[in-house]
């Protein structure tokens with residue numbers, strides 16, 4: 171069992187509900203007001219972390235509202251006291267010097283609670299329509315590798331000199347440096363081979379998409395056994411998952427069936443949007459293997475059932491190495507409350523036994 175006790179986080183609703191966009195019980199709302207209230211409540215309920223995904227345009231329907239990750243994360247940092255704030259970032263959208271400066275500022279605002287989640291992009295129009303272009307999958311990772319090397323060095327307060335294929339940096343140093351720790355934490359999301367090597371070399375925590383525990387165990391065995399740079403602590407692991415926890419397994423299954431029915435209404439939209447997905451993104455190949463609701467693996471992690479069932483499965487994931495559980499719900503606020511009340515204490519009890 172990992173030495174760290176489990177941590178629980180929530181995905182901010184940056185592009186509305188996670189399982190189905192058209193839900194009478196949860197009208198579409200990706201507003202700042204809703205996200206602010208949600209994160210403040212999550213903190214009050216004892217959640218440890220929030221993940222603010224980054225999309226400049228809504229990836230499901232460009233006409234729908236989309237919350238901006240970095241400005242929202244800065245505001246959340248000022249409003250909260252304890253919760254970790256993780257903002258996602260796609261390297262092509264920001265020069266590393268600018269992004270490192272922004273990250274360092276949010277680290278200061280939050281008092282040492284900020285983290286970035288480095289992701290590789292999949293929604294072609296976000297970059298193509300901006301004229302940035304959408305490089306091929308592995309070329310994006312090569313770009314991201316240079317980019318994070320520069321960001322890491324700047325976040326550490328080092329006077330940075332870097333000459334690569336994409337960036338030419340000369341004697342750049344950001345001040346003030348981080349007074350709280352060596353630098354903000356670096357998460358990496360992505361399943362492909364270049365993603366795995368990138369997190370082993372440059373990351374602190376690897377985010378795995380929701381999938382069955384046997385598959386997660388194999389992924390962790392692979393990436394966890396890779397060499398780390400000298401002086402870096404062992405890699406830690408997070409899991410994305412959509413939770414449906416109810417009094418009984420039957421009630422949870424019924425709600426899952428309800429969400430599948432609602433999600434079916436989004437099918438035409440999803441079909442239209444498919445052309446925007448990078449076919450080489452390994453994540454989507456994994457998702458195609460089984461039906462699920464929720465993004466980033468969603469219910470494929472199997473966290474659907476009674477409070478006891480879900481707690482047992484989370485404890486099992488923790489025992490194979492998952493430290494941070496990054497969760498989605500629908501209806502979000504009500505289920506987030508129920509999870510905090512009924513599941514988290516059960517997990518803690520199981521792990522103490």
Ligand SMILES: Cc1cc2nc3c(=O)[nH]c(=O)nc-3n(C[C@H](O)[C@H](O)[C@H](O)COP(=O)(O)O)c2cc1C
Nearest residue numbers: 223224258289290291292359360361362451452453
């Ligand atoms: C936990 C997690 C969070 C992610 N967040 C975002 C995000 O905020 N924005 C985004 O465009 N992609 C996000 N992605 C998707 C990545 O950009 C990328 O397309 C995906 O991980 C596929 O990479 P792969 O081929 O290495 O699997 C996320 C992926 C994971 C695992």
